[in-house]
Amino acid sequence: MTTSNAQSMAYEAISPTKAPSFPLDQWYVAALSSELKDKPLGRTLLSTPMVLFRTADGQVAALEDRCCHRALPLSSGTLEERGLRCGYHGLLFNGDGKCVEIPGQEKIPSKAKVTPYVVCERDQIVWIWFGSQAHPQPTCAPPAYDVHSNGKYLFDGDVYHYNAPYQLIHDNLLDLSHLGYVHLRTIGGNASIHMNAQMKVESTDNVVRVVRHMLNSTPPPTYTAAYPFKGNVDRWQEIEFHVSHLRIWTGAVDVNTEAVEDPERGGFHMRGFHGVTPETETTSHYFWTMATNPIRDPQTTLEKVIEQTVLTFDEDKVVIEAQYQNMCRFGGRPMVDIHVDVGANRARKIIEQIRHSNC
Numbered sequence: 001m002t003t004s005n006a007q008s009m010a011y012e013a014i015s016p017t018k019a020p021s022f023p024l025d026q027w028y029v030a031a032l033s034s035e036l037k038d039k040p041l042g043r044t045l046l047s048t049p050m051v052l053f054r055t056a057d058g059q060v061a062a063l064e065d066r067c068c069h070r071a072l073p074l075s076s077g078t079l080e081e082r083g084l085r086c087g088y089h090g091l092l093f094n095g096d097g098k099c100v101e102i103p104g105q106e107k108i109p110s111k112a113k114v115t116p117y118v119v120c121e122r123d124q125i126v127w128i129w130f131g132s133q134a135h136p137q138p139t140c141a142p143p144a145y146d147v148h149s150n151g152k153y154l155f156d157g158d159v160y161h162y163n164a165p166y167q168l169i170h171d172n173l174l175d176l177s178h179l180g181y182v183h184l185r186t187i188g189g190n191a192s193i194h195m196n197a198q199m200k201v202e203s204t205d206n207v208v209r210v211v212r213h214m215l216n217s218t219p220p221p222t223y224t225a226a227y228p229f230k231g232n233v234d235r236w237q238e239i240e241f242h243v244s245h246l247r248i249w250t251g252a253v254d255v256n257t258e259a260v261e262d263p264e265r266g267g268f269h270m271r272g273f274h275g276v277t278p279e280t281e282t283t284s285h286y287f288w289t290m291a292t293n294p295i296r297d298p299q300t301t302l303e304k305v306i307e308q309t310v311l312t313f314d315e316d317k318v319v320i321e322a323q324y325q326n327m328c329r330f331g332g333r334p335m336v337d338i339h340v341d342v343g344a345n346r347a348r349k350i351i352e353q354i355r356h357s358n359c
Ligand code: FES
Pocket: 067, 068, 069, 070, 071, 072, 086, 087, 088, 089, 090, 091
């Protein structure tokens, strides 16, 4: 579904039944649009196994990943003009989950159907609604992300699977002080400048904003690879946490040339979208895109930025999965907070409040 008709869709599908430990009444990222081509995609989201696919008219559909005949995962089936055909005995289901053909049998029992879920595609992201019992249907449109359609930016992205709970990914993204220790090869830079960056944290309406400025600092490798900085730079990091995703906009200008807080500032920009969707209580999907504003060789610059971003996110995955393994090894031992944890702790509080209100 495109942005223009996102608001007018008929919500016939239902929201899956979920474990109460996830915050509900939210749109979560189910897939990047680029993942849905000519094959069904099996994916568990919030402990709900589902199959995502595109119908012949290009709409995205999501169904329970279980054939109503003998329970084969529908994600192992094939796509056809009229829908998704099960790979065992050939029942054919449309995007609403209704069986529209049983090979060799004329009458289709009314019970021959599978559960459809509410999905909506917007700005190259496929969103799925997970509602509480009070709100099985969406109470708002899915989030917009117009960086994906802004002519000044080029972007690419990917999906990572994490053997770690989703909130550890939130913690990581809300605290960029780790850049100086984890990402020295890419977007890092001087650790002490990161740890001592001016930081402002605000929160309203279930959104947390963390803004950090690092003035007169050395540009890190990713920045110098993509932009002709003259020497030291003034850097900004603007993080906006939403329950199901974060926007992290970072960049730099040559030192003392422009105000870093000016939204119209020039220089080098990296605009990251980060969809964090629980797979289960202990595993997660991490959907990311990175956009940049090339001032020369657009395709080469994008490739460099993406290559460096992949290196960066690989490093995060190693750290977060090791962190979670060790948390399991040591049980629920208490941890100590330091100054960089303010944003992450506010996000955790918001999630606790939503989970409580969903009960
Ligand atoms: S299990 Fe799907 S058609 Fe038999």
